[in-house]
Amino acid sequence: MKDLLRLRTSLTEEIEALLNEQIKMEARSSSIYLSMSSWCDRNGFDNSAKYLEKQSGEERGHMLKLFRFVNDMGGKAISPEITDIPQEFDSFKGVFELALQQEINVTASFNRIADRCFKAKDFMTFQFLQWFLNEQIEEEYVARRILELFEVIGEEGTGRWQIDKNIPGVSYGE
Amino acid sequence: MADNNYSQLIEVFSTEHGTVYQCNRNNNFVVEFAGNCSAFKTGNFLDFTRRVNAINLSEMAKNTSRHADIVILMLHYTERCFVLTMKDVIRLKELLCGAKAMIELNSIVNECLRQYAF
Numbered sequence: 001m002k003d004l005l006r007l008r009t010s011l012t013e014e015i016e017a018l019l020n021e022q023i024k025m026e027a028r029s030s031s032i033y034l035s036m037s038s039w040c041d042r043n044g045f046d047n048s049a050k051y052l053e054k055q056s057g058e059e060r061g062h063m064l065k066l067f068r069f070v071n072d073m074g075g076k077a078i079s080p081e082i083t084d085i086p087q088e089f090d091s092f093k094g095v096f097e098l099a100l101q102q103e104i105n106v107t108a109s110f111n112r113i114a115d116r117c118f119k120a121k122d123f124m125t126f127q128f129l130q131w132f133l134n135e136q137i138e139e140e141y142v143a144r145r146i147l148e149l150f151e152v153i154g155e156e157g158t159g160r161w162q163i164d165k166n167i168p169g170v171s172y173g174e
Numbered sequence: 175m176a177d178n179n180y181s182q183l184i185e186v187f188s189t190e191h192g193t194v195y196q197c198n199r200n201n202n203f204v205v206e207f208a209g210n211c212s213a214f215k216t217g218n219f220l221d222f223t224r225r226v227n228a229i230n231l232s233e234m235a236k237n238t239s240r241h242a243d244i245v246i247l248m249l250h251y252t253e254r255c256f257v258l259t260m261k262d263v264i265r266l267k268e269l270l271c272g273a274k275a276m277i278e279l280n281s282i283v284n285e286c287l288r289q290y291a292f
Contacts, residue, residue, distance in 0.1 A: 001184050002198050003284040007218040076217055125202055 009074030024080035100143035108166035187273035194273035
């Protein structure tokens with residue numbers, strides 16, 4: 001009997017569902033970064049606002065990369081519904097603590113999917129995920145480095161102004 | 175699974191109340207249920223199965239209002255409108271879940287056979 005399941009897609013139902021969840025996670029991440037950008041802009045942290053807006057665009061790029069992959073493999077990519085995005089944050093430092101936590105969650109999620117792909121012997125998706133796992137090294141490094149600025153420079157006096165000034169310069173060099 | 179080369183319809187799974195066939199000519203699935211036939215592409219068949227499985231039977235049983243006695247499924251990929259009583263839902267769930275398991279089993283068998291194909 002013809003294998004219509006395989007003719008339709010190389011993705012199993014489970015992996016397709018996991019990838020769609022990840023699409024949602026990236027979209028949510030993009031929305032939160034945008035909301036953080038708005039908060040920073042309202043509170044006078046212009047450089048951070050620009051940096052976070054750029055991050056938001058990157059997360060959306062990640063979402064679209066996953067989205068296209070699911071469709072290219074014959075699956076059904078689902079445009080996610082995103083609600084309950086926080087619009088207010090406790091503090092300037094709190095914004096970046098949340099950003100790091102978000103990146104840690106994304107890494108954990110990609111690790112889980114990679115693990116499932118390996119167990120399901122879906123090496124095409126496993127290979128595809130390598131790009132994201134590499135990307136997470138940079139994302140986590142930058143988020144952690146930015147948080148360290150709060151310790152190194154300190155928030156007193158013109159500290160926050162200095163931190164804001166230095167944020168766009170934080171980058172990862174392998 | 176009996177193979178019928180003439181019609182290209184292969185019985186995938188059958189219960190007292192219906193049958194799911196695979197059509198090898200059109201690459202789709204035909205669901206025969208309650209005296210009617212409906213054809214579904216693979217993705218739509220899986221989606222239909224998901225939607226039927228998502229029907230909350232205990233909620234139907236608990237809810238005393240008259241509208242809770244039936245579920246109406248209007249799906250964009252089929253012209254048929256499914257008006258299901260609780261009994262129909264149970265029967266359709268049984269049919270679709272059985273068919274899905276057989277389709278997945280067929281996929282696993284094919285995957286195993288592929289390693290000997292070349």
